[in-house]
Amino acid sequence: SNPLDKDQMQGLRGVREFLKVRTSYDVLPLSFRLVILDNDLLIRKSLNILIQNGIVSAPLWDSRNGTFAGLLTSTDYINVIQYYCQFPHEIDQVDQFRLSSLRDIERAIGVLPLETVSVHPMRPLYEACRRMLKTRARRIPLIDTDDETGRETVVSVITQYRILKFIAVNNEQHTMLLKKPVREIGLGTYNDLATATMNSSVLDVIHLMVKYNISAVPIVDKDNRVLNLFEAVDVIPCIKGGAYDELTATVGEALSQRAEDFAGIYTCSEEDRLDSIFETIRKSRVHRLIVVDDDSRLKGIISLSDILKYVLLYGEEEDDLQEY
Ligand code: ADP
Known part of the structure; x- marks a missing residue:
């Protein structure tokens, strides 16, 4: 057989093992900033906050119930634009929409709500990757619950980019085999x-x-x-x-x-x-x-999803994948 094939499989297996012994928590930098937006904020205002902070996404927080309320991403703004295109006479109303109305907007334009999956930060990174591929999510929030109060905390959000970067920086011994x-x-x-x-x-x-x-x-x-x-x-x-x-x-x-x-x-x-x-x-x-x-x-x-998919799934037996 082709020696390249052998190296390639060895490299892929190596990266998969690496993802199984690291946690999502490991991907996070030592110190970081997390901007969380209140679900009651006007959508119009959320735009400026993202721009001012140089970010393109943020977790949403429902302060009334003290719970995580999903991730705000560019897809949400694209949905608002579609809504505006379908109901151009409602521009005044669009202006008054709050982040909490995003689910109603999805319903009004007939798109399926994005599944809000999350993972516990201490679970294997491999699990976060599999969830991302399954749901086509490009980023996944790390949610922890306080043992005593049972309250949720958003620890951070990890993206496909962060994960691939983490592999590229820390697992060169295996990625170099992918020739x-x-x-x-x-x-x-x-x-x-x-x-x-x-x-x-x-x-x-x-x-x-x-x-x-x-x-x-x-x-x-x-x-x-x-x-x-x-x-x-x-x-x-x-x-x-x-x-x-x-x-x-x-x-x-x-x-x-x-x-x-x-x-x-x-x-x-x-x-x-x-x-x-x-x-x-x-x-x-x-x-x-x-x-x-x-x-x-x-x-x-x-x-990045093409790369992640190949790295995780190529040559895997369907049966091995069921558990995720
Ligand atoms: P990601 O999920 O990493 O954000 P995309 O949503 O851009 O990436 O890509 C989803 C899938 O669509 C991938 O398989 C990708 O190869 C494919 N794709 C991306 N951009 C285009 C395009 N402009 N035309 C056709 N297919 C695309």
Whole structure:
């Protein structure tokens, strides 16, 4: 058999073992800041708070019942935009919506509520990964309960990015064995790609994200060369202050207003190997990779969920997976 196959399997097994002996708690930095939003806050105001804190998501807290009330993410804002598109005459009402109305908005536009899964911080990291894959959640809150009072505490939130970064930084001895090209292992999506151009409106791109259930759309020129990437989180500054009518602006206009510290977009080729992708994750803030050819033409897209799925599930027997 191919020695690359053997190394690859050994690498994957090594990473899986690593995830089983580490906890979600291990992923957290020694000290961190956690912004939690009160469920009674106006949605309009929540936007500014996220922007001011340089974050794109926050746990919600129901202070009346003293319970965790779900995670606020860019998907929620996209839902509000869809609501606004379906009920354009209700703009005054939209302005008065509180975070606690997000579930009603989901119902009104007919989307399924996102399952709010959480994990205990001291459970194996492997478990958090499996839950994320099962529910397609991109981030998962770590919830602890106080033994005495029985009250819940939100310890932190871990993302797919954090987990892959943790693997990349701490488990290089196994990731370096992953030497098969992404093309060969079928990592990512290569058919039926959703794309847009600089002249598409922000609203068009949002509709694409909803239709395909994806969190980023490559922006290409007429020759399919990749110019940029519009991400679900790019929606947040677009509607700052409740400016839903500005979504008719073009992608080009919206992207020109990106923050100074924007991490940039990352590309790779079909010949690149997973070990070098982990290398990129180790060094940079990567949220997905765009696969291009030598002429920068779009070939595919590799999301963090594609990587996580491959690393956790490739070659596993269905039976072994039942327990998660
Ligand atoms: P994540 O779940 O990591 O946030 P996405 O939601 O962007 O990633 O991706 C979900 C799935 O859709 C992945 O399998 C990915 O390869 C695929 N995908 C991502 N972007 C696009 C796109 N623009 N067109 C088609 N498929 C995509």
